[in-house]
Amino acid sequence: MVKEQFRETDVAKKISHICFGMKSAEQMRKQAHIQVVSKNLYSQDNKRTPLPYGVLDHRMGTSEKDRPCLTCGKNLADCLGHYGYLDLELPCFHVGYFKAVIGILQMICKTCSSIMLTKEDKQQFMDYLKRPNLAYLQKRGLKKKISDKCRKRTICLNCGAFNGSVKKCGLLKIIHEKYKTTKKVVEPFVSDFLQSFDIAIEHNKLMEPLLPRAQENLNPLVVLNLFRRIPAEDIPLLLMNPEAGKPADLIITRLLVPPLCIRPSVVSDLKSGTNEDDLTMKLTEIIFLNDVIKKHRMTGAKTQMIMEDWDFLQLQCALYINSELSGIPLNMAPKKWTRGFVQRLKGKQGRFRGNLSGKRVDFSGRTVISPDPNLRIDEVAVPVHVAKILTYPEKVNKANLELMRKLVRNGPDVHPGANFIQTRHTQIKRFLKYGNREKIAQELRIGDVVERHLIDGDIVLFNRQPSLHKLSIMAHIAKVKPHRTFRFNECVCTPYNADFDGDEMNLHLPQTEEAKAEALVLMGTKANLVTPRNGEPLIAAIQDFLTGAYLLTLKDTFFDRSKACQIVASILVGKDEKIRISLPRPAIIKPIALWTGKQIFSVILKPSKDCPVNANLRTKGKQYCGKGEDLCHNDS
Template sequence: WYLKNSPSRLAILLGIKAKQLEEVVYHASYIVTDAGTAPLSKKQILSEQDYSALTEEYGSRFTALTGAEAVKKLLQELDLDKEVKSLRKKLKTSSKQKRDRIIKRLEVVEAFNNSDNKPEWMVMDVIPVIPPDLRPMVALDGRRLATTDLNDLYRRILNRNNRLKKQKEQMAPRLITKNEKRMLQEAVDALFDNAKRGKKAAVERNRHLKSLSDMLRGKQGRFRQNLLGKRVDYSGRSVIIVGPDLEMYQCGIPREMAIILFKPFVLRELQKLTGNDANSKKNANSKYERMDDDVWAALEKVVREHPVLLNRAPTLHRLGIQAFEPKLIDGKAIRLHPLVTPAFNADFDGDQMAVHVPLSNEAQAEARLLMLASNNILNPKDGKPVVTPSQDMVLGNYYLTIEERKDRVFTGFRAEERQAEYDFKNRNEGHFFSNFDEAYLAYQHQEIGLHTRIIVDPKSINQKFSEEQKNKYLVTTLGKLIFNRILPPTFPYLNEPSLVNLENVTPDKYFFAKGTNPKEFMKNMELPAPFKKKFLAQIIAQVFKDLQISETSKMLDRLKDLGFKYSTVAGITVSFADINVYSKKSERIDLTNSNIADITGWYEDGMLTDKERRDLVIKEWQTARDDIQKGLMAEFDKDNNIYMMSDSGARGNASNFAQLAGMRGLMNNPKGEIIEVPVQASFREGLTVSEFFISTHGARKGSTDTALKTAESGYLTRRLVDVSQDVIVVDEDCGTERGVYMEPVMDDTKEIVPLYDRIVGRFASKDVINPKTKQVIAKRNELITEELGQAIIKAEVTGVEIRSNLTCNSDNGVCAKCYGRNLATNKRVEVGEAVGVVAAQSIGEPGTQLTMRTFHTGGVASASDITQGLPRIQELFEARNPKGKAVISEVDGKVKSIDRQRGGISVVTITDAHDKDYKYTMDPNVEALFRKGASVKAGQRLTLGSINPKELLRVVSAEAAEMYILEEVQKVYRAQGVEISDKHIELIIRQMLRRISIVTEGDTELLPGTEVSVAEFKRVNKEAFRAMKRPAVGRPILLGITRASLRSDSFLSAASFQETTRILTDAAIRGKTDELHGLKENVIIGGLIPAGTGILRESSFSYDRSNTYTEEEELEF
C-alpha cells in the first residue's frame, strides 16, 4: 500500500522517485546507505553493473544495500523533527514548482511526526496470519478440498520463505538468493494487494487470486457487503396484489407467511396458555409443530398490535419502506392498499415486496409513529401529497362529476340510439329536490341520471355556505352531491374544479334567488368541468392542511371507494369505434408536401444550404403534426371513452391520440438525430413496412436508454447520499446574519415558478416590508406561512431574503431555521432530522425520469446541443467542465471592440473601470450575447452555452456559483415536470463547497496549497485570533460530489465509498481518529445513528430503570 498506491508514501518520505524505489525493493538496483570515503552520496541509486564496478574499486569503504532491508535502514535513520524544520525553511525560499513538491513531502513527514507512527513501521519483518475461520477450507466429495484464495497466497509466501532459508543455509550464490528474495517480495505483495503488481498472481484459467485488499474493496467487499448492509432474520417476500378493501394503514399478509414471521411471539403466547411451567415450552413447541387451532388463535392475537415493514426494491427514497398493520388473509400473495402504490412505485403486474418484522418495543413504536403508511401522505421532495388517486379512481370521480344539459344534439356513430338514451336520462332536468335522499331515490327509479342538473336547497347539505347562499337555491348534479359527501363538513361545497371554490366558498353563479324561473336561469349557465386528477390532488392537499393526518387518510379511503364504484358504474371501455381518423388529415399533409416542394426548389436554386433546407423540412412536418393533433382533439366527442380517460388524467395524453388517430410524425435515429422522412400513418390506419422500420430505431433506443438510465441514476443517488449523509439538523438557530435573496423564476417574461412557492416554509432573513405602506409583513427569523406568503404576494414584493442552508453557520450539519419546514410533515423541522439523506433521495429518486440523450438537430453542432437530462445533472454535481462551455467576462466593464480574425474567430476586448483591457476569443459557430459598447458584469455570459461554476466562483463569488448550480439543476428537473424543493439542492451544494484551499498560512500550522474543511479552518483561525497571531487566508473550492465524499473528515465514510485502500493508507499514516459524526460511520461500527431517536439517546436522556410506571403513565410519557 505504501509503495504502490499513488502517490507512493515511501518514495515521498525518502525523497526518491517511486520507480527507482520499486527497483530497489525488487532487487533490481542498489541504494547507498553509507557513502563512507567513496565519491558517492547517500540515497544514490546504483544499477547492478555500477555496484559491481564500485565494489571492485572501493571494496568495503561504502555500503549499498538492496531490497526492503535497505529501505528499512534509511527509514530508521530519518530524523522527522529535523526534516520538518528544514522543509519549512526551504518552503519560504523555493520556486513554485519546487514548492508543490516540498508541500507534498512536508504533508507526509508532518503526518508521521504528529501521529507517533514511526516510518520504519511501513516495512514488515513478520507477517501476521489471519485466523483460520476467516479463510476456511471445505472438503468436497471426491476427496478434493475447496479453499479460500488467501490460503493459496499464504502458502506461496511460506514456500518461498522456506526455500530462501534453505538456500542461505547451503550458502547459495548471491544471484540465486537475490532472485528468491524478489519472488518472496512479490508473493507478499500479492497477499496484500493483488491488483497493483504488473504480473498478478493467478490460478488456472487466468483467475486472479483475491487478496486482502480485494476483500475490502467494491460492492462485494467487507465495507459495502457486510458492514453497511446485512441480511436480517424475520423477513419474507412475496408477490403483491391489490387490496381495495384495506384501510390506509393495513396490508394483507398470508397466514402461512405470518405464522413463520411471528414464530417467537406465537410461542410466547402459547406458553402463556399452557401455564409457565417447565413443560410449557415443550408443549408450545409441539403445538406449533402440529399447527393446532390454538396456534392460529395465538397468531391472530399477536398480529393485532404488531406493525410490519413493507419494502419494494429499488428503495429510491424513504417512502420505499413503510409500516402497516398486518391483516391475515388466505392465499400466498401480499395485499397492498392501492393508494400507497405511487410511493413504492409499485404496480400489480408481478412485482414482489419484502416484509420485515420490527422486534423490540422501541422498533415497534418507531414503526407505528414514524413509518405508518397513513402518516406518510406528503412527499419529502416537494411537500405535495404522494398518495394521489390514479387510473380507475380518477376516472370514476371524473365520471361522477360530469354535468350534462338537456338540449344536446348527437351526430355520427349510433346517433339515434345515443340521443334517445340521453334525452330519457335528462328528461327531468331542473327538478327540485329537498334533500340528498330524495334525489338518490329518483336516481334509483331512473327519474334522473347522475349528470342531470337538479336544484337543491343548500340548507339540506352538510357543507360550508355563506349566509346569503343559504337563502337561495343551488344548481348541481346528483353525482356532485355524492362526491361532496366524502368531504369534511368544514369544507365548502365543491361545484367546480377551481381553487376559489376549494379555498373559500362555492361561487355565487350556481345559486339563484327564490322566485326566479329555474329553466331560464339554467339556459344561460355554462357547464362546469368535471374534477380531474390535478384537482383531486389539490383537494387532498387542502384536507391535509386543514385537518389531522388520520382524517386525511379516512377521506382518501372514501375517495378510493367512490372512484372504484363509479368507474364500474360508468362501464367505460375502449372500442375500435372510439378512434376515428382525423377528417382533414390528407388535406393538411398535401399542404405540407407542397410547402416542402417549394423548399427543395429553393435549395436546388442555391438559395439554401443543406442544413437550412433540412431544418425547414423538419419544422414543416412538426407544425403539420401539431395542427393535426389540435384538429383531432377538437373533433373528439366530450363523452368519447378514450377522450374521458385522457382528459381526466387517468391514462394517456394528447400525443398518444395524435399517434392513434392523427399521424405518428418524425422519428429519431439511434444517434438522436431526427429522420426527416416522417411516419405519415397513424396506428388506426396501420403503418407501411418502411414506416414501421423507421419507427423501430426510436423504440429500440428507448429500451436501451431505460436500462442505462436506471443504473446511472442509481449511481448518482449513491454519490449524493455519500456526500450529504452527515448533514443532520444539529441546533435550533445558528444565529447567522446572512441569507439568500429569492425572486420568482422567469423565462423571458413568463413566470415559471412564483415567488410564493420559493419562500413558503422558509424563515425570513431580514424583515419583509410592504413597498407601499412600509409596514413589516414578516419579521426577521419568522417562518413564512401560507398566509404570510399570500400577504407578501398581495403587497407586490418582488423578492425576499430568506435563511438558507447555503449560509448556515452550524458545524457538522445545519440549523432548523436555515432549513425551514420539514416537507414531509409540513411542520418545523426537528433537531436530529437526517436532512442530508432526505435531500439526496429527493434529487436521486426522480433521476430515473430524466432523459439520457443530448438532443441533436443533426449535422452541425449548435448551441441547442447543450447537455440535458441526467448527464447535465451529473455535470453540475460533479463540477465538471461543461460541454458547450460559455465564455464569461471576468470584470465589470464595457465592450470596447470586436475584431474578426481568420477562420471566423472573433476577439472581444472588454475595458474595466481602471481602463485595463481583457481579451476573449470566441468560436465562430457560437452565438454572441452582446453588442459593441454594451456594459457587462463580472460572471456574465458573453456567448450561449453553460457556465463553468468553478470560473464563476473564481471571478465573482461563492454565492454566485451556488445560485447558478441551484438554478441549472432546477431547470433540468423542471423540463421533465419534476418539482423538487430548493432546500434539498442547497444542501448538496453546501457539501460541495465545504473545503477551503489555503492561500497563505499566517502563523498557523496549516500549509499553503493544502485543503482543509471549513470547520477546521474556522477552528484554527479562532485559535490564532486568541493568541494574537496572524490568521490563515483561504479561498473556497468547489468539489464535485465524488471528490467531496472522498475528502470527508471521516475515514470510515470515505473508505466505504470508493478508493478504499488509498484512504485507509492515508488514515493510517496520519493516525486519524474518526469522530463518528455521520450516519455511515455509526452504521459501520454498529451503533445507533446520531439522528432522529438516536440523538435523544446521546443527549440528556438517561434511563432510570428503578422507577416503574403504570401502563397509562407509560403511554402518556
C-alpha cells in the same frame, strides 16, 4: 490548607477524532503472542495436532468447539483470538501503500534522503501546516504543491546528487531514471557513468545504444534504507503524522498472522483431512518462500535465483493482502483464485456491507407486489401461504382463551391456526404439526404463549429496497387474501418508489404489543401522508384515480339512479358502510332522472347532512351564470 476542588471522574466524554496509522515492526512484535516459523500445519502423527510455532498454533486462538485457546484458556465463543508475527527474510513492498511509496520517492533525494526543497520553501510549508483546523482538501492541495516543487528540482541541495524521475515499472517494481538525459549538455556524473563502460563497449558493440536508457532499480531494500534515513524534521512535509507511522513502516519487514477464529479449519467428512482457509494457505506459501531465500543466502546461491525468489515472495505478500491484482506475469500467476484481506472487506458480500450493514431477520417475507385499488391506503394484502409461516406470539388470557384453543386445533396447515405453543413454566416450544392437538388445546392455560398465524388486523412493516428515506418502510394493517403476491393501494407507490413490473417488497411482523403500537403510531401510512423534506403530499391520488375522477366529473357525464347508487356504495365501504346517503335532486328530471358526475362526487365527500365531515361544498365561482347550479353552461 486549601480544599481540593471536586472533579467528577466518571463523566461522559466526546470523541474528538480518530487517527488511523500504520504498525511498526516493533509494535507488531509487542501485539503478537508467538513468532510463526514452521511452514507445516500438522504433526505427522495420526491425531493431526497443529504444530507449535506453525500457522495453526492454538496459542493464536481456537477454531474448534471442543478445544480451548492455549493463551487465555477460553473457548471458541469467548476467545477473541491472538496475533502471531512472521519475519520476512527480505523486505517487500506493501501493495496498498505502493502509490504512497512512489509519491515519497519523488519528493526525496535518492542518495541522502533529504526532501528536495530549499530552506525558505521548507519554512513556508511548515508554517502553513501548523495552522489549526486545516481541512483535508487543503492538505491534499498542499501535498500536490510540495510534490510538484520537489519533482522540478534535479540537484539535491544537501548532497549535490542528481535525481531523475521515479516511475512504476511493471508489478511492484520502481525505477529511477538517474542516467537518462534529454539535454544537449550532459551532466558530468552522467558522462562519467557512460565512460565507465568504454572497455565493455569495445568488447560488445550492442551495449552502446542501451546505455542512454540505463535505469537504477529501486528494490524494497534500497527504498527501506532511504526511508529510514529521512530526517525527522522532513516527515511532516511528506504530509505524514510521525505518531501514526513513519515512512519506513510503508515497507513490509514483518507480517502479522491473524487469529485462527477468522480463518477456521473445516473438517471434511468426505475425505480424511481438513479444508484450510485461503489466508492460512497463503501464509504457508510465504513461510516456504522465506525459508528458500534464507537457504539460498546461507549457501551463497546465484543472485539471479535470489532475485527471482524475492519477486515471488513480493507477489505472494501482495496476493495475501489483495488477490485481485492486475499485471501478474503468466509464469507467476496463481492457478486458483483466493480471497485476500481486501476481498473480505469490499463488495456486497464483504464484511461491511454483508455483515455489519446487512441484516438477516426472522419473521419476514418477500415476494412480488401487485396493485389493488380496493384496499385502503393503510392496508396490505398478504398471501395465505405467507400468513401460515409468519407467526405472532400471543399470550393466552381470559378474553382470548377460546380463540387460542380454536387456533391450536386448526394447527399449522389450516389458516387461521398456530404453529407452536410454549407453556408458561417450561420454556420449551412444541410443534403443533404432530401430536394430539385437541388434547393440547384443552390443556391450554392462561399465561401460555401461542405462536399463531398472521391474521387480519395485524400490524406489519412493509419495505421496498433501496431504503433511501424514512418513508421507504411504513406500517400497514394486514389483510390475508388468496394468491401469491403482496398487494396494496397504488396511492402508496410514491413513497416506496414502487411500480408493478416485477418489483419485490419485504414484510416484517413485529413480535410485541409495544412494537406494534409504536409502528402504527410512528410509521403508519396515515401518519406519513406528507414528506418531512418539504411538506409535499406523497400519498395522494395518482394515475387512474385522477383519470377516473376527471371522467366522472365531466360536464356531459350523467348517471341514472342505479348507476349513481352503485358508484356511491362501492366507494363508501368499511366504517362508512352504515352512513345514510341522501341523494340530491337530479340535474335532469324528464324523460328520466339523471345525476351529473359532480353531484355524485359531492355525495361521496358528504353523503348526508348528518355526516360528521364539516365541509362546505357550495360556493359561487367566477364563471357561474346564475341559471342553475348543476347545469351551468360555463361549467367545464
